[in-house]
Amino acid sequence: MSVSGLPPYDPSNVFAKIIRGEIPCRKVFEDDWALAFHDINPLTPTHVLIVPKGPYVSFADFSEHASGEEIAGFVRAIGHVARELGLGGQGYRLLTNMGADAGQEVAHFHVHLFAGQRLGPMLALRAKQGT
Ligand code: AMP
Numbered sequence: 001m002s003v004s005g006l007p008p009y010d011p012s013n014v015f016a017k018i019i020r021g022e023i024p025c026r027k028v029f030e031d032d033w034a035l036a037f038h039d040i041n042p043l044t045p046t047h048v049l050i051v052p053k054g055p056y057v058s059f060a061d062f063s064e065h066a067s068g069e070e071i072a073g074f075v076r077a078i079g080h081v082a083r084e085l086g087l088g089g090q091g092y093r094l095l096t097n098m099g100a101d102a103g104q105e106v107a108h109f110h111v112h113l114f115a116g117q118r119l120g121p122m123l124a125l126r127a128k129q130g131t
Contacts, residue, residue, distance in 0.1 A: 035051050048081060050078050052109055
């Protein structure tokens with residue numbers, strides 16, 4: 001088990017294939033540290049995924065094992081994407097799913113960027129419960 005409670009990094013995951021150019025994506029941004037592309041199943045008018053180039057399973061893995069340069073580069077890339085998409089004024093939400101309880105589907109660390117509409121309460125569960 002890795003630090004995430006997920007299996008060790010598997011380079012055949014779909015985001016690794018996108019980074020290597022083996023399968024296509026609708027690219028938004030790329031630099032030495034990160035790749036950003038549109039989610040294939042968007043949940044909001046703007047739904048972009050930002051992934052680090054390095055082989056990290058999850059946020060837990062990335063935050064423990066990535067170098068300071070990788071972490072800084074990745075965080076700056078997220079900010080760059082939001083600016084490039086012109087989202088500073090209207091706002092946006094960043095989200096990462098870590099492990100089973102969060103429902104993480106792809107075991108390559110990624111951050112979702114949601115924007116383009118009022119995003120509502122933080123958690124759908126809370127909205128349903130009316131709390
Ligand atoms: P998560 O549940 O946080 O692991 O999110 C995985 C996300 O990856 C989902 O929103 C999927 O729609 C998205 N996804 C899966 N395959 C692709 C792909 N080939 N290109 C773009 N997005 C993808």
